Amino acid sequence: MPTVQRRRDTDTSPPAPGELELVRSFLSVHDHLGADPMSLPPSHESLREFLVEHGLIDPDEPVSKRSLRSASLVHAALHRKVEGAEPTAAELAVVDEAAREAGLELRFGSEGPPRI
Numbered sequence: 001m002p003t004v005q006r007r008r009d010t011d012t013s014p015p016a017p018g019e020l021e022l023v024r025s026f027l028s029v030h031d032h033l034g035a036d037p038m039s040l041p042p043s044h045e046s047l048r049e050f051l052v053e054h055g056l057i058d059p060d061e062p063v064s065k066r067s068l069r070s071a072s073l074v075h076a077a078l079h080r081k082v083e084g085a086e087p088t089a090a091e092l093a094v095v096d097e098a099a100r101e102a103g104l105e106l107r108f109g110s111e112g113p114p115r116i
Contacts, residue, residue: 023078
């Protein structure tokens with residue numbers, strides 16, 4: 001089976017204000033297959049590169065497959081929300097769990113507007 005090379009673009013979007021830039025930058029991570037212009041969800045390799053590039057982990061620090069899978073699920077869930085789609089209960093649970101693990105009290109749900 002042939003190997004397909006993934007490709008990442010350089011992010012040229014204008015920065016978001018303050019700490020929102022990290023979120024905007026995270027949501028901008030995506031891959032391409034070869035020269036195909038179609039954006040694909042980021043691979044685990046691209047997510048790990050993002051974490052290193054933004055100083056969130058050391059370059060030599062191991063990252064578990066579970067953590068990368070969680071980052072991938074959070075990325076997908078936040079993308080659906082930003083795109084205006086109604087997130088599923090499972091996607092909301094993924095974002096809530098990631099926030100809890102990070103020590104945040106962040107809530108997205110049917111009981112009202114998102115809150116920290």
